[in-house]
Amino acid sequence: xxxxxxAKTKAVLQQEEEAAQKPFGLKDKxxxxxxxxxxxxxxxxxxxFLMVFxxxxxxxxxxLVGTLFLVSRCxxxxxxxxxxxxxxxxxxxxxxxxxxxxxxxxxxxxxxxVLLFVPWVAELPYGVRxxxxxxxxxxxxxxxxxxxxIPYGSxxxxxxxxxAERTMLxxxxxxxxxxxxxxxxSVTPLFIYTxxxxxxxxxxxxxxxxxxxxxxxxxxxxxxxCYKWSTERIIVDNADQKQLSAKELVKALATNRALVSIxxxxxxxxxAMLMTQSMNMxxxxxxxKNIGAMSVAGLLGTACTLLLAPxxxxxxxxxxxxxxxxxxxLFSAAIYAILFFSKITNAWVYCAFLLLANLGSGLxxxxxxxxxxxxxxxxxxxxGSCDGGTIYGVYSFSRKIGQALAGGLGGFVISAIGYQVSxxxxxxxxxxxxxxxxxxVTTGVPAVGYAxxxxxxxxxxxxxxxxxxxxxxxxxxxxxEVEESLS
Numbered sequence: 001x002x003x004x005x006x007a008k009t010k011a012v013l014q015q016e017e018e019a020a021q022k023p024f025g026l027k028d029k030x031x032x033x034x035x036x037x038x039x040x041x042x043x044x045x046x047x048x049f050l051m052v053f054x055x056x057x058x059x060x061x062x063x064l065v066g067t068l069f070l071v072s073r074c075x076x077x078x079x080x081x082x083x084x085x086x087x088x089x090x091x092x093x094x095x096x097x098x099x100x101x102x103x104x105x106x107x108x109x110x111x112x113x114v115l116l117f118v119p120w121v122a123e124l125p126y127g128v129r130x131x132x133x134x135x136x137x138x139x140x141x142x143x144x145x146x147x148x149x150i151p152y153g154s155x156x157x158x159x160x161x162x163x164a165e166r167t168m169l170x171x172x173x174x175x176x177x178x179x180x181x182x183x184x185x186s187v188t189p190l191f192i193y194t195x196x197x198x199x200x201x202x203x204x205x206x207x208x209x210x211x212x213x214x215x216x217x218x219x220x221x222x223x224x225x226c227y228k229w230s231t232e233r234i235i236v237d238n239a240d241q242k243q244l245s246a247k248e249l250v251k252a253l254a255t256n257r258a259l260v261s262i263x264x265x266x267x268x269x270x271x272a273m274l275m276t277q278s279m280n281m282x283x284x285x286x287x288x289k290n291i292g293a294m295s296v297a298g299l300l301g302t303a304c305t306l307l308l309a310p311x312x313x314x315x316x317x318x319x320x321x322x323x324x325x326x327x328x329x330l331f332s333a334a335i336y337a338i339l340f341f342s343k344i345t346n347a348w349v350y351c352a353f354l355l356l357a358n359l360g361s362g363l364x365x366x367x368x369x370x371x372x373x374x375x376x377x378x379x380x381x382x383x384g385s386c387d388g389g390t391i392y393g394v395y396s397f398s399r400k401i402g403q404a405l406a407g408g409l410g411g412f413v414i415s416a417i418g419y420q421v422s423x424x425x426x427x428x429x430x431x432x433x434x435x436x437x438x439x440x441v442t443t444g445v446p447a448v449g450y451a452x453x454x455x456x457x458x459x460x461x462x463x464x465x466x467x468x469x470x471x472x473x474x475x476x477x478x479x480x481e482v483e484e485s486l487s
Contacts, residue, residue, distance in 0.1 A: 022231045024160050031229035032159065032169045033176035035102070035152045038222030040180035041215040042113035042140070047274045047403065048185060049192070049208065050116060050137075051411060052281045055421045057205040058122045058129055062419065066411030068134055069403070075142040076400045083150040084393020088386070096232030098158060101151035106223035109148050110216040112140035117212040119205025141400070148223070154392045156369060157376050158232040163472060164313060167321075170369035171312045176222075177365075178305035184215075185298025189281075189291045200429065201285045244385050252383045253394060258375045261460040263398040265453045269364075270402025271409075272449025278410035279442040282419065284347065287435040293347035297354050304358040305366065312366045320465025321371060322457050325364040329454035332360030336447035340440065361450055374463050374471070381474045413441055 054060040090097055115136045121129055156169045192207045244252060253259060284294035315324045335357035344350045372395055376388045417437040420428045430438075463471070 022233070024162070024165050024233070027229045028159055028231060029168055029172040031226045032156065033172040033179075034222040034229075035155075035176065035226035036173045037176035037180050038106070038219040038226065039145070039149060039152070040177045041184065041219045041222075042110070042116070042212075043145070044177075044181050044184040044277075045188070045212070045215060046113075046116060046141075047406075048277045048281065049188070051278050051414075052203060053117060053205070053208055054133060055414070056203045057119055057208070058133065059126075059421065060129065060133060061421065062411035062414040064130065064411075065133075066409065068137055069411070070405075071134070072138045072141055073397075073400050073403075075138055076146065076397050079142045079146045080150065080397035080400065081390065081393045083146050084154070084387075084390040084396075087151050087154055087389035087393075092232075092235050096155075096158060096235060098151040098155035099227055099230060099232060102148060102223055102227045105144060105148035106220060106227075109140070109144040110219045112136065112144040113219070114209075114212045114216050116140055117205075117208050119209050122205065146396070150389060150393050150396055152226070153369070153372070153396060154389045155230065155232065157373050157388045158234045159230060161234050161475075163370075163374075163468070164317075166373045167313050167316050167367070167370045170371075170373070171309050171366050173369050174305060174366045175309055178302045182298055182302035185277075185301070186295040189284075189294050193285075193291050198429075199289060201289070201291050244383060244387070248383075249385075249387065249390065252379065252385075252387075253391070256375070256379055256382065257460070257462050258378050259391060259394065261456055261462070262371055262375060263395060265456045265461070266368075266395065266398045267402040267405065268449050268452050268456070269368075270399055271406050272446040272453075273361075274403050274406035275410050276442055276446050278406060279413075279438060279445075282414065282438050283442045286430045287439050288345075288347040288350070290347040293351055296348075297351045300351060300355045301358050301362075304355065304362045308359070308362050308366055312363070315363070316367065316370070320468070321367045321374070322461055322464050325367055326454045326457040328360040328363035329450045329457070330360070332357045333447050333449075333451035333454065335360065336443050336450065340443040340447055343436075343439065357446070361446075364453070371463075374468050377471050377475055378463060381471055381478070384478075417441075 051062065051065050054065045055062055087098065087101070093100055121132050124132070156166060156173075159169060160166060188211055192204055192211060193201045194204055196202055280294060280297075284291055284297075319327075335353055339350065339353050339357075344353070372392060375395075376391050379391055380386055418434050419430060419438075420434075
């Protein structure tokens, strides 16, 4: 990213000078980790439990839930990209360009998150219930979550311009997501479910709401740390910088091979990951009848992330992000293929295979946010315009498309395979054909998805280890030329 422009104001120069006096360090890493930690309390809870909450507590058919997820993504096409443009064109303040949005939006986003899981809505007429889930889900995901996530994600390129430090930010962000995943995925199921006399697992709506309230408090703490401890060192005043017209911007984005390929990869990734998360609840509840194993699986996923995190920087330097990620994803796809064909019935054996699969896919998840920083730099070299917020907005929208497809297809699949929903706390025993179909979807989708992402990285995504070095050298040259013109 260009660090200066021909018309830098005195205020921006002063901000950069003050920020430069604060060297990049552990506080920046922890701050950035806490941002995704806070985001993912509700993001992962919604991905893992919202569909089953809607079907089993509120009595909403799975196909209608899938429709909700798809409709909300249509709204995101405007809010995500619109927020990116707002961020790119906003004037820097003494706190930077991105940090102020975290302060402004943290209360609205947690309040909207809690509204998703109000169990008393089940007592309302069916039409009112449907209206409620549409309004609250779109409010949370399309407006409040977008309002905090776009500035947060874009902020990485402003915290540092050094590739190694950006990789560490990506790694710590992934650690934050993993910690949230551990809490949401392993602890929550043990609290929100009870077991009836026949051994069936019953979701308790009141307990889900209590968990949501606790997560709201924890998320606020995380957002506060992110805001207080982060420092924006790369401050650019866009007022007199090269401005692309709407047509030029769309053309630049559409012809950015790195961006387009990573968007397709992101959709496949979210489809594989989140559809699996959505189906996991049904898998452990109805196929294995062992919610405890689901908690262990969540802990193992977090353990994989923590095991890989110390080596991510070394792996990037040694092999490159693209090369290492492709190899890990192919390994993960192979493990899921083994699960698909072996039809394992023991939940603990299944968890052991998941541990291996998570090692492969976890490497890509640790590095994904550093991919985006590389793409922002690549776009700057191609166009001479700094549009990091817009690029992140487009990428965020693509991730939500993957999320919507996962949730939507999950809802449609649950209905298509004949899954019987229940209301009033009454358990329904699913047929063997239904539970076998749940297992096939849960293992088959990630097997295909991870293999597809690996092929995209190998044959389509252009930013290899060598190419990233060339882009960085070009940016350094561009920065030097601008600085010399001002001296």
